[in-house]
Amino acid sequence: MSDTKDKKEDKKTHHPPFDGDDFEMWMERIMLKLQRKGLWEYCESEVTEPGESKEADHSKWLTESQRTREYLYDGMSDKIMKTVKYESTPCRIMERLKRRFVGKTYFKYAEEEVKLRQLRLYVNGNMSDHLGEVRRLMERISLLGKPLDDYLKPAFLMRSLPPEYDNVVEVTRRRMQTTHQTTSSWSRHLSSHTIDGKVARLKARWRLRR
Incomplete structure (x- = not known):
């Protein structure tokens, strides 16, 4: 069938x-x-x-x-x-x-890599849109040249977040130190609905602690 x-x-x-x-x-x-x-x-x-x-x-x-x-x-x-x-x-x-x-297509590959390095989420920006753009650029880079390894993917994602997300970045960094993130698992983490849920929970905990 x-x-x-x-x-x-x-x-x-x-x-x-x-x-x-x-x-x-x-x-x-x-x-x-x-x-x-x-x-x-x-x-x-x-x-x-x-x-x-x-x-x-x-x-x-x-x-x-x-x-x-x-x-x-x-x-x-x-x-x-x-x-x-x-x-x-x-x-x-x-x-x-x-x-x-x-x-x-090398110049297009280099151009997409520059875009990813410069990409930043504004304080009041839409997280879902931002994550979608991060994932799109990563897929384009993989398509045009050499795929990003399992350490660069989270690194680019974390550096693109504003200071208001420092608590999220710290939690993610600790998880990276204790668990091995594979390419497939990071693909799942980069899905908007998955990260939106995690970010919302982390932000809620952060507000409670304050």
């Missing part, structure tokens, strides 16, 4: 295969497509292969990894496919393409 639905969705929006031009646009489309299918993580980083003793997990990893490769190959021309077909994982395929074509 889901496969039939996927095929119908794919037929609705047909785009020419990537042939070396407009890499940024192709990356945007393939990212959205794979995110919708729950497979983008295989392109973002190397997903560790489960041991064969965990039969169900290993079978799932194998199936999803192969599906991701198929979607990538379907989205590129034979000429481009020949240059990446020997890469062992979807992540390595994507890294190979980035190394080859990201030079054409």
Whole structure:
């Protein structure tokens, strides 16, 4: 049933295969497509292969990894496919393409990184909008070049907050020191509704202490 639905969705929006031009646009489309299918993580980083003793997990990893490769190959021309077909994982395929074509978008990558470094939330600013912009810039940077690591993501987020949020920053910093934050967990933390709830609770506690 889901496969039939996927095929119908794919037929609705047909785009020419990537042939070396407009890499940024192709990356945007393939990212959205794979995110919708729950497979983008295989392109973002190397997903560790489960041991064969965990039969169900290993079978799932194998199936999803192969599906991701198929979607990538379907989205590129034979000429481009020949240059990446020997890469062992979807992540390595994507890294190979980035190394080859990201030079054409380097200035856009640098521009987005500057925007992220300069981004600040005003005292009376909208937290949801701010978090959405932080996440958008991080995703753009990852799309155009090298993804931010798990330490830079929270660092950029915390430095973008005004002094009024120092208590939130301190709590977050302490949590970072005691727990290892993975890329996927920070993606969840950067969802507006999740952080809005945490910020609201922390601000409420802070007011009570005052």
